[in-house]
Amino acid sequence: MQSTKSGGAARVAIIGAGIGGSALAALLQRAGYRTAVYEQAAQFLPVGAGIHLSPNLMRVMRRLDVHRRVLACAQEPSAFLNRDAHTGAVLYALALGEAAHQQFGAPFLTLRRGDLYAALMSAVAPGTIHWGKRLAGLDWRGETINLAFVDGTHAEADIVIGADGLHSRVRTALRGFERPHFSGQVAFRGSYPRTLLDALRPDDLTKWWAHDRFVLSYWLDRARHEFYFAAMMPQAEWPIQASSMPGDLDEMQAHFADFHPDVRHMLAHAPHVCVTKWALFERPAHFEFGTGRVALIGDACHPMRPFMSQGAAMALEDAVIMLRALLGSNDFAAAFAMFAATRHARLAEVHGVSAANTFMRGPTDPHWVFGYDALTAHASPVLPALPVVPAMAMAMAA
Template sequence: MDRATRIAIVGAGIAGLTAAGLLQQQGYGVTVFEQAENFSRIGAGIILGASTAKVMRRLGIEDVMVRTGIKPDAFVSRDVASGAVLNEFVFDAVAERRFGGPFVNIHRADLHRLLVSRLKPGSIRFEHHLAGLDETGDGVRLTFVNGARVEADLVIGADGIRSVVREAIVGRATPRYVGKVALRAVFPASRAVGVPIRDCTKWWGEERHLLSYFMTERRDECYVMAAVPSDAWHADSPPGPGSREDFLAAFPTAHPDLRALLEATDNVSLLPICDRVRNDVWSAGRAVLMGDACHAVRPFMAAGGSMAIEDAAILARAIAACNSPEQAFHVYAASRIPRVGDVQRISAENSWMKLPGDTSWFFGYDPFSDALDQAA
């Protein structure tokens, strides 16, 4: 498409910012509309594999991302009750060469800041909560809650699991509560002195699990996230405060190593875990979806962020390679749907890396070498 194409991205999360950076790099005029008043250090950690490192490399922030976060020594799976090691996947130089990039744990806010640094000044408009879209024949009119109206040639919906752009494409539907609640905590590692904590460990129990990891090379801040069954929540339940006792009650048979970690938790929050029924309609006319807006996945494979970043790479390539939004969106969806479908299925199974198995299809993927012409 012509570089004069006006591109509006709704949502300044990881998906939207990655797409904006890649498109601006190719010479497109891109504006990102964000409903928040500003950015703040909220959220928690994110695990990124080698496929996403290749995207950060293209944006020129791979090295600083590594320095800001941590390259974990391994991903370790352990049994909740016995503490037995079920799997240890080493992330060393050999693995980096094999998959074509490093593995990084990082705070989402730090990654967000790095992505913002790659955008042209003035690219983000805050306090723009999308109210609706209208096709105008040769473009799209975006209407915002604050009364603003914007014309664009194409719109990218990167506005999350409750996407307004998604509603315009496939209709309104409530996200699906999966029957589990997430307990999350970010706390200083000094609270866990003497506790044997590896760089990245997943504890597997009956109908529940817990993931813990460091987010910087200093190993001074821990992130812990558990998923446990609960009938007391639903898709519209707001996040709320939790406590150390919630963690301890969720894992009554915890191995001493795990129990010591749980006793160190602080700053706990609770929120429902939701996804959406798979729907492979990702675009309509001049509007397209990416990330959680079109394929929200359960956070059991630590792959949601990776899928959104890969989406951005494929979508940016498709826009540059095709003559119209409709053709670009077709190429993008045809390329992404099979891979994302596999990730949605495996995430729902909650089986990823519990035991040794093939990981090359996931970590070794390169979104810049995927054959877009074959996908079309």
């Protein structure tokens, strides 16, 4: 069934106030859409480990006018060093800092995931997010979509966008239940205060590459007070239902015992309580974008291995392209088809290179990833560009 409501007349329900959902809500509100977000968590909790904010993601933050907020608390690495895990030899160094502004038009940052969430939340109008609303199911057979929540309450919308992550309930409503695929990779993750590093002074951002394992390390804040690492390795099976479990320090150190002494030092100084072990899940690259008046963005649509650190960036790019597609058509189904057509090639490429885990292992031109501008990409008469506001662009470059 087609619908021709648009802009302020359309009621948009977004499921999930994560990275993609909160960004999409903020973008749609600025364009005049009546937007409600339903989030299963009872309240906002700035949880999570570390995250890269690459320039393609920072362009979206700038559009939302929250880039200064993350610039104020994030670390801006001077370079992204890729080193041989055993010898420490530099395999490829990407200059960042001022060079990132010049090459990619936006900064490259590292910070706490909770700080990214907080910045995105600040862009969403108060009262938009309905906390404690876990979607149980939806019925879109009529003109109005009915949403049912686990707490027994209901809501209505004209379109629904599932931004509800890896185990998306909206995806299940569209396709039936399909368990995400365990990639055969796990990650030990931890963060701890600089004071525990003793005399070691790690580089700002380093990926240590071995044949089948790697360790990523960086700072979570501008003052370099908190240090973060993710140590990834193959594992045949993931034996429990939950995505993570407490990390065993002895197990972690044994698996990376052949790494460079600096890496061993970083891992050995992590306090036990700070280390968790995560299963890495994915879905195949024939993405489910949705149909009719129900669409998916972010991990709900295209979960991928985190080896390019681009999952959140893809969710934010999705949000911008979704807004542009909706602005480009009065017909929701056509807009969602346009969204899917625009995103497919980009996502397939990032999904594939992430799975191969080759990005920046040696000399690399990263422009195709970091130079992408979702505000203007694939500009066409039906997919309007969202120009950067000049004043914001100037503040960004300052």
